Amino acid sequence: MSKSATVTPPAAPPRTARTRTARTRALALGALASGMLMIVLDGSIVTVAMPAIQDDLGFSPAGLSWVVNAYLIAFGSLLLLAGRLGDLLGRRRMFLAGTGVFTAASLLAGAATSPAVLIAARFLQGVGSAMAAAVSLGILVTLFTEPGERARAIAVFSFTGAAGASIGQVVGGLLTDALSWHWIFFINLPIGLAALALAVRVLPGDRAAGTDAAPDTGTARGLVARADVVGALLITAGLMLGIYTVVKVEQYGWVSAHTLGLGALATALTGAFIARQATARTPLMPLRIFRSRGVVGANAVQMLMVAALFSFQIVLALHLQRVLGYSAAETGLAMLPAALVIGAVSLGVSARLIGRFGERNVLLTGLLLLVTLLVLLTRIPVDADYATDVLPLMFLSAGFGLALPALTSLGMSDAGEEDAGLASGLFNTTQQIGMAVGVAVLSTLAASRSERLLAGGAGRAEALTGGYHLAFGVGAGLLVTAFVVAYVVLRRRTR
Numbered sequence: 001m002s003k004s005a006t007v008t009p010p011a012a013p014p015r016t017a018r019t020r021t022a023r024t025r026a027l028a029l030g031a032l033a034s035g036m037l038m039i040v041l042d043g044s045i046v047t048v049a050m051p052a053i054q055d056d057l058g059f060s061p062a063g064l065s066w067v068v069n070a071y072l073i074a075f076g077s078l079l080l081l082a083g084r085l086g087d088l089l090g091r092r093r094m095f096l097a098g099t100g101v102f103t104a105a106s107l108l109a110g111a112a113t114s115p116a117v118l119i120a121a122r123f124l125q126g127v128g129s130a131m132a133a134a135v136s137l138g139i140l141v142t143l144f145t146e147p148g149e150r151a152r153a154i155a156v157f158s159f160t161g162a163a164g165a166s167i168g169q170v171v172g173g174l175l176t177d178a179l180s181w182h183w184i185f186f187i188n189l190p191i192g193l194a195a196l197a198l199a200v201r202v203l204p205g206d207r208a209a210g211t212d213a214a215p216d217t218g219t220a221r222g223l224v225a226r227a228d229v230v231g232a233l234l235i236t237a238g239l240m241l242g243i244y245t246v247v248k249v250e251q252y253g254w255v256s257a258h259t260l261g262l263g264a265l266a267t268a269l270t271g272a273f274i275a276r277q278a279t280a281r282t283p284l285m286p287l288r289i290f291r292s293r294g295v296v297g298a299n300a301v302q303m304l305m306v307a308a309l310f311s312f313q314i315v316l317a318l319h320l321q322r323v324l325g326y327s328a329a330e331t332g333l334a335m336l337p338a339a340l341v342i343g344a345v346s347l348g349v350s351a352r353l354i355g356r357f358g359e360r361n362v363l364l365t366g367l368l369l370l371v372t373l374l375v376l377l378t379r380i381p382v383d384a385d386y387a388t389d390v391l392p393l394m395f396l397s398a399g400f401g402l403a404l405p406a407l408t409s410l411g412m413s414d415a416g417e418e419d420a421g422l423a424s425g426l427f428n429t430t431q432q433i434g435m436a437v438g439v440a441v442l443s444t445l446a447a448s449r450s451e452r453l454l455a456g457g458a459g460r461a462e463a464l465t466g467g468y469h470l471a472f473g474v475g476a477g478l479l480v481t482a483f484v485v486a487y488v489v490l491r492r493r494t495r
Helices: 002-007 009-045 047-057 064-088 092-109 117-145 147-178 188-202 227-249 258-278 286-290 293-323 328-357 360-375 386-412 419-456 459-489
Strands: none
Touching: 009 092, 009 117, 009 147, 009 188, 047 064, 047 147, 064 092, 064 117, 064 227, 064 258, 064 419, 092 147, 092 293, 092 459, 117 147, 117 419, 147 286, 147 328, 147 386, 188 286, 227 258, 227 419, 286 293, 293 328, 293 360, 293 459, 328 360, 328 386, 360 386, 360 459, 386 419, 419 459
């Protein structure tokens, strides 16, 4: 009897430990989502404050674009390198460093009193964003290994990114109108400090491939060789040059010497990087990652989808402001129902549907809804009524709440623990490239169409609406292509 009394009690601690572990994972997800929310908010919140920034700091029209471009170039070009360094040095360490850099750069941006200081701060924000975002998914998929838990965690993470973009427009308009544009950057300080404080406590220390011990206690040995510095320089220069070329297309044109020359050089640098990865002893991006149909297909679909949805998030906002006369705050509030729908679907529906029908089927359904959304936007009238012509379409944005979690799961599904940071960096890189291409292609086509209509005698509102209709139509075509790629390349997986 005494023996049973001494043996029975130890059964309780494992349950307590499991509960504590589940709570810690939930808090870790909160830290990762907070970091992503800050990054996504910053990407959209600045768009509605651009006129105020230009008036206050005296930006030229061409110079003002660098408030966005400096961030986009740094963020998009450094993701792949940051992801691999996260695998080598430790993803926890990279996330903490990136969040710290981004928060400090936000303080510098908010305090900027000249264009040069603001552009430099925006570049540093892009560096910090790349460091944190590149490893976030890698941390997530190693924390949540059970399929159901992982699907729910990815749904929360995806919602943060999708809804944060729409919320950013609302917050940006309200802060700019009520206080000043400086506060669109200062708002990052409490979010960043809270994310750092939580992450230090709950993110697990992962063993780093570039050290002999855990990243929090070990010292790097031979990191320069293991990080493939030559490959890193090639791909960073290639991506930076390529993204710069794309974002300047609207100024120079697609067939100008500037675009073709820099585009050829960026392609050559990227080709040299791929050739090196095939022969390097310790490649920055092992080409084995491209043997996975899931990884290749998911990244291709994401690039097309993000490029297409620029027409919904930005072009629709432009229509509301330039054609219907909405203010910045009114535009943000008008787009808010989309964020609510995306959030409801991401958090409440997507994980259960993925568990029952699989990622591929949920992704295809989401893409069909998004195609329908953009096709209907091609018919939006010049004198559109929000309640009857715009608001009903917001419900179709549920497709994004279905597609993004499924796509994220597919993009990370076949990555081993040693390549989780790399896969995360690659997934985020294709997202940024898709965004840059969407901005360049759709904005250029819309502007050209509007100019032709104006030259033909159309009124300003009619000309702008015609250009936006073209952008919506091209976006729908990109989504149809994404649907075909997903259907052909991505395989059904037995669950």
